[in-house]
Structure formats: C-alpha cells, structure tokens
Amino acid sequence: MSAFLQxxxxxxxxxxxxxxxxxxxxxxxxxxxxxxxxxWVVALGTLGIILFGxxxxxxxxxxxxxIFDWVxxxxxxxxxxxxxxxxxxxxxxxxxxxxxxIAIVLRMMSGWPYRLLAILTFLALLAIVWxxxxxxxxxxxxxxxxxxxxxxxxxxxxxxxxxxxxGGFVPNVPAVESSKxxxxxxxxxxxxxxxxxxxxxxxxxxxGAIEDGWQPHEVPMNRIVVTIGFVLGSVLSVALVLIGAQLxxxxxxxxxxxGAAALGxxxxxxxxxxxxxxxxxxxxxxxxxxxxxxxxxxNTAQFLGWPWxxxxxxxxxxxxxxxxxxxxxxxxxxILAGVNPIQVVEYxxxxxxxxxxxxxxxxxxxxxxxxxxxxxxxxGPTKIAGWFFLGLVTLAGLxxxxxxxxxxxxxx
Amino acid sequence: xxxxxxxxxxxxxxxxxxxxDHQLLDADYVECGKVDDVEIEITxxxxxxxxxxxxxxxxxxxxxxxxxAAIAKKFFxxxxxxxxxxxxxLIESRIKLRSTSEALGxxxxxxxAARWIAKLPGAK
Numbered sequence: 001m002s003a004f005l006q007x008x009x010x011x012x013x014x015x016x017x018x019x020x021x022x023x024x025x026x027x028x029x030x031x032x033x034x035x036x037x038x039x040w041v042v043a044l045g046t047l048g049i050i051l052f053g054x055x056x057x058x059x060x061x062x063x064x065x066x067i068f069d070w071v072x073x074x075x076x077x078x079x080x081x082x083x084x085x086x087x088x089x090x091x092x093x094x095x096x097x098x099x100x101x102i103a104i105v106l107r108m109m110s111g112w113p114y115r116l117l118a119i120l121t122f123l124a125l126l127a128i129v130w131x132x133x134x135x136x137x138x139x140x141x142x143x144x145x146x147x148x149x150x151x152x153x154x155x156x157x158x159x160x161x162x163x164x165x166x167g168g169f170v171p172n173v174p175a176v177e178s179s180k181x182x183x184x185x186x187x188x189x190x191x192x193x194x195x196x197x198x199x200x201x202x203x204x205x206x207x208g209a210i211e212d213g214w215q216p217h218e219v220p221m222n223r224i225v226v227t228i229g230f231v232l233g234s235v236l237s238v239a240l241v242l243i244g245a246q247l248x249x250x251x252x253x254x255x256x257x258x259g260a261a262a263l264g265x266x267x268x269x270x271x272x273x274x275x276x277x278x279x280x281x282x283x284x285x286x287x288x289x290x291x292x293x294x295x296x297x298x299n300t301a302q303f304l305g306w307p308w309x310x311x312x313x314x315x316x317x318x319x320x321x322x323x324x325x326x327x328x329x330x331x332x333x334x335i336l337a338g339v340n341p342i343q344v345v346e347y348x349x350x351x352x353x354x355x356x357x358x359x360x361x362x363x364x365x366x367x368x369x370x371x372x373x374x375x376x377x378x379x380g381p382t383k384i385a386g387w388f389f390l391g392l393v394t395l396a397g398l399x400x401x402x403x404x405x406x407x408x409x410x411x412x
Numbered sequence: 413x414x415x416x417x418x419x420x421x422x423x424x425x426x427x428x429x430x431x432x433d434h435q436l437l438d439a440d441y442v443e444c445g446k447v448d449d450v451e452i453e454i455t456x457x458x459x460x461x462x463x464x465x466x467x468x469x470x471x472x473x474x475x476x477x478x479x480x481a482a483i484a485k486k487f488f489x490x491x492x493x494x495x496x497x498x499x500x501x502l503i504e505s506r507i508k509l510r511s512t513s514e515a516l517g518x519x520x521x522x523x524x525a526a527r528w529i530a531k532l533p534g535a536k
Contacts, residue, residue: 065435065505072433072446077475080433131534305435305446305467306522314535318525321535372505 007224013138014229016145019236020288021101021258022094022345023195024281027237028261029410030188031244032254036160036168039241041189043169045196046234048389050227051382052197052360055367056206057222061214062376063366066206068302070362084303086355088327091200091292091299093348095331098289099125100341101258105281108259115336121286122332129290129324134211134310141287147280148236150273154264155239158246165242180412187403187410190396191346194353196237197393200295202359207298211311219376256342258285293331297323346409353400356393364390427452427462435506436467436495436518444513448472448492465500465507467518468492493518 019027030038060066071080103118110117128137176182205226214222243264248255255261258281265273294310300323301308307317314321335341364386368378378386406412431447438444448471451464470492473481495509495516502508513519529535 063505069435076433077448077472078477081476301443305443306519307443314532315526315530318529319522321529322525 003221007221009139010221010225011229011232012146013142014225015232015236016142016148016284017138017287017291018230018233019145019148019240019284020094020195020198021097021281021285021341022198022349023192023237024101024240024258024261024284025255025342025345026188026191026195026349027240028244028248028255030192031241031246032248033188033244033410034174034185035245035249036165036241037172037174038185038188038192039165039168039238040171041192042196042234042237042241044171044392045193046230046237047385048193048392049197049201050230051385051389052202052363053205053230054223054226055363055378055382055386056202057209057214057226058219058376059363059366059373060206060209061219061222062216062373064210065366066210066298066302067203067359067363068299070366071358072303074362074365080303083355083358084299086351087199087203087299087359088296090348090351090355091296092327092330092334093344093351094198094200095289095292095296095327096334096339097341097345097348098285098292099328099331100335100339100344101285102282102289103335104258104341105278105285108262109278118332118335121289122328125286125289125293126325126328128286129293129310129328130314130321134208137290137310138208141283141290144283145280145287147276148284150265150269150276150280151236151243151261152239154268154273154277155242155246157268158243158264160242160246168241180407183403184407184410184412186399187407190353190400190403191349191410193393193396194349194356194400196234197356198349198352199356199359200292202363203299204291204295207295207302207308211309216376258342289328289331293324293327296327297321343409346404350400350404353393354397357390357397360386360390360393430503431462431465431507437506437508438513438516438518439501439509439511441508442513444509444516444518445493446472447507449474451494462497464494464496466492466494 056067068084071083075083099118099121102121103114106112106117106121107114132140173182173185176185240261243261244255247264247267248260253260262274262277262281265277297320298308301320306319308320309317334344367373368383370377427450431450434447435443436445436447445467447465447467449466450462451466452460453463455461468491469488470485470490473484476484493516499510500507501510509516514523
C-alpha cells in the first residue's frame with residue numbers, strides 16, 4: 001500500500017474513532033450548560049491526547065513494547081497490579097456505557113426492547129472481534145464512524161456566532177448565577193478533559209502500533225496521523241459543543257441521553273440528518289466498545305506476559321481471546337442489570353482521570369529514556385509539554401471525585 | 413548480552429532492573445510469562461551469583477502483602493516454575509529462553525485453553 005494511502009486511512013481511522021458516548025454526552029452537555037465557554041478545554045485535551053498518543057505510538061514502534069510491559073517493568077508487580085486493575089475497571093465501565101449507548105440508539109431507530117438490543121449488540125460485537133482481523137476492525141468502525149461528520153455540518157448550519165466561538169478557545173470562567181455553578185463548571189471542565197484524554201486511547205494505540213508491525217522509520221508518519229486525525233476528531237467535539245450551545249441551551253434542554261445530540265442534524269437536515277447521525281453514533285460507540293474490550297485483554301496479557309494480539313488467531317493467544325470475551329460479557333451484564341448507561345459514563349470518565357497520571361508517567365519516562373529510545377527520545381519541548389500535562393491531569397484527578405460528589409454529577 | 417558476558421562484568425549486575433518483571437520469550441519467540449523472582453546464591457568466595465529465575469502466579473503473588481497473596485493464591489493457584497540459569501539464551505529488554513514453553517512446562521493453562529478454543533469456528 002502506498003504511504004499516502006496508509007496515512008490517509010490512518011487519519012480517517014483516528015478521526016472516526018475519536019468520539020465515544022462519554023465525550024458525546026459531556027460535549028453536548030458542556031455546550032447546553034455553558035455555551036462556548038468550555039471550548040478551550042476541548043483544545044487543551046486535544047493537545048494532550050496528541051502529545052501522549054504520539055509518544056505511545058513512538059515508544060511502541062521503537063521498542064516493540066506496549067504500555068503495560070512498561071508499567072510492569074517500571075512499577076513492579078505490586079504497584080503495577082493496582083494500575084492494571086484500575087485501568088481495566090475503567091475500560092469495562094466505558095465498554096458497558098458504549099453498549100448501553102448503542103442499545104439506546106437502536107431503540108430510537110427500531111422501538112425494540114432495550115435489553116434485547118443490548119444482547120444483540122453484544123453478539124454482533126463478539127462476532128466482529130472474533131472473525132475480523134485487527135486492520136479491518138479498525139477500518140470498519142473508523143470509516144463508518146466518519147458518518148459523525150454530519151454533526152459538523154449541523155453545527156455550521158446552526159449559524160453560530162463565530163466571534164464568540166473563537167472567544168471560547170481562550171481559557172475563561174463564565175459569569176454564572178451562583179457559586180454552585182462554578183463547581184458545575186469545574187466538573188464539566190474536568191470531565192470534558194478526561195473524556196478527550198481517556199487512557200484506553202493510548203493503551204490501544206500502542207498495542208495497535210505493535211499489531212500493525214510499526215518500525216522506527218514510521219515514527220514521522222505516526223506523528224502526522226496522530227496530529228491530523230486527532231485535530232479533525234476534536235473538530236467533531238467542538239461541533240457537539242456548538243450544537244449544545246446553539247440549539248439546546250436556548251431551549252433549556254439538559255441533555256441526559258446520547259440521542260439529544262442527534263437533535264442538531266435532525267433540526268438542520270431533517271430525517272436524513274437524523275438517520276445519518278444515529279448511524280454514525282452506532283459505529284462510533286461500537287468502535288469504542290470493541291477498543292475497550294480489546295484494551296482490557298491487551299493490558300492483562302502484557303502485564304502477565306501471555307501471548308497476545310489480534311494478529312494471532314484465538315487458538316494462538318487463548319487467554320487473550322478469553323479476556324476480551326469476558327470484558328464484553330461483563331459489560332453487557334452491567335447494562336442488563338439495569339444500570340443507567342449515562343451514570344456508567346460519568347463514573348468511567350471520573351475514574352479515568354484518576355488513573356491518567358498512572359498511565360502517563362511510565363510512558364513519559366520510557367519516551368524520555370535515551371538508552372532505550374536512541375535518536376527517537378523525547379526532545380526538549382515534548383518533555384516540558386509532557387510534564388505540564390502530567391501535572392494538569394494529576395490536578396484534575398485530585399478534584400474529579402470531590403466534584404462528582406459535590407455537584408451530583410453536574411446536576412446541581 | 414549473553415549470560416557469559418554478564419559474569420565477566422564485575423562488579424555489579426542490576427538484577428532488579430535487568431531481570432525482574434521482564435518478559436520471557438521461549439525458543440519460538442512466543443511470550444511465556446514474566447520473571448517473577450530470581451534465585452541468588454552466595455559462592456564460597458562471598459560473591460553473589462544468580463542461579464535461576466522463577467515464573468508463574470505463585471512467585472508473582474509473593475510480592476503482594478500477606479493476606480492478598482493468600483487470597484490470590486487460593487483463586488489463581490500457587491504454581492511457579494524454576495528455570496535454571498543456563499536455560500537463558502539472551503538478556504535484553506526481553507529474556508529469551510533456549511527451549512519451548514511446552515518443553516519447560518510453562519503455561520499449561522494456555523495449552524488447555526487453546527485445545528478448548530480451537531474447536532470453535534474461526535479460532536485457528
């Protein structure tokens with residue numbers, strides 16, 4: 001395959017896989033509650049995920065070692081086990097939220113019972129991961145997730161005040177009515193940042209780079225794919241904030257369901273817009289569900305030293321295969337137990353930000369290790385930016401749980 | 413770096429950094445566990461010498477606090493395998509062994525799971 005096509009596909013896949021149910025709910029919610037004023041968090045989070053996504057891909061391409069190999073070597077069994085359990089819990093919750101999100105969207109489309117749709121979703125995802133090769137899974141969900149572009153078109157058609165939109169990219173605290181609203185603003189800022197910088201994205205990206213057999217000479221390509229793909233993906237997040245701000249805020253709608261976002265395309269493009277938006281959500285959530293199930297298996301196998309990888313048939317990496325099957329099964333059981341998927345989203349986002357520092361520290365240390373990385377070691381600016389974001393997510397992590405409790409999940 | 417080179421490199425060999433928790437690969441380059449413990453002996457002249465490595469849940473769980481180790485061993489077993497030093501072919505970021513994992517008796521769970529899974533369509 002030509003290098004150009006490879007880069008093009010990579011960018012589309014990164015973009016299509018950027019938004020999942022948590023990011024959708026928090027982006028639209030941020031717009032509906034605070035207008036454009038949280039856009040700077042989207043920009044900041046995008047910079048962070050580009051920085052650490054690039055680092056994860058580079059370390060994997062150069063050392064052929066994925067993240068949980070590092071976690072195990074650097075932190076040892078005892079500390080590393082804590083990180084593994086926390087990371088897999090977050091991936092499980094995220095996977096459950098995505099399956100719930102898919103069932104909600106399917107119910108909107110078909111009117112069938114929610115639990116039946118959750119089971120059908122589970123079976124479809126199981127079959128896709130079992131039979132498809134890694135590359136095709138990646139492209140199937142990534143490319144069909146591009147239907148989400150309809151949200152960008154809807155946001156433009158809603159004719160936002162572009163001057164005010166630009167102002168939202170400058171860090172600011174909006175004028176709000178009470179001090180409680182400041183807490184809700186802080187909760188949304190932390191959650192939005194976390195939903196964009198979800199840790200599974202770096203685990204999955206690094207494992208995927210090894211699955212695809214990246215070599216050190218592909219490091220520059222990795223940089224282009226990550227930067228352009230994630231920036232385009234974040235345009236989608238911005239569009240969701242704009243839809244929340246333009247359409248839902250004036251109507252006083254507090255979007256508690258993923259379907260609320262689809263009002264944007266439905267309002268501007270009618271039935272076709274609605275249908276494309278719902279399909280886009282299906283594939284975007286489906287991709288995230290699969291990535292989280294596989295991430296749980298990658299992490300576990302890499303930490304315990306098992307054979308792993310989708311490039312092996314299930315019989316060649318049996319415990320790896322069993323682990324992603326268990327992840328999908330537990331996730332659907334959480335949804336079948338009747339837990340509200342949006343509540344699961346909130347918890348998964350908040351726990352994500354708690355484990356972000358545990359993910360980024362070993363990555364930063366590995367990428368900055370000259371003996372290991374040779375010519376591909378972190379340069380000065382990357383090092384400074386890396387430590388800045390590590391400090392930022394640590395700070396966000398400290399405040400995440402208290403803010404969740406005090407604001408009752410932003411519903412104060 | 414070959415084990416023989418290590419022995420000629422006094423005075424220090426950082427066992428924790430270079431061995432502990434590193435990935436094991438068998439003769440076919442298949443992952444077969446992590447280095448969960450290292451056996452050290454004191455020779456007659458008072459120097460320390462690594463004589464074997466251990467891999468398996470039993471050895472790994474010993475790094476957990478007592479009560480956690482007891483629970484973990486109850487659920488996941490206390491199996492661990494001693495791999496004598498001469499079995500090590502190469503020490504890099506990953507540690508390569510001279511024999512296959514089957515010959516060494518590593519990962520019996522993987523082989524029984526593989527037999528079971530191989531019966532399903534699309535598994536091979």
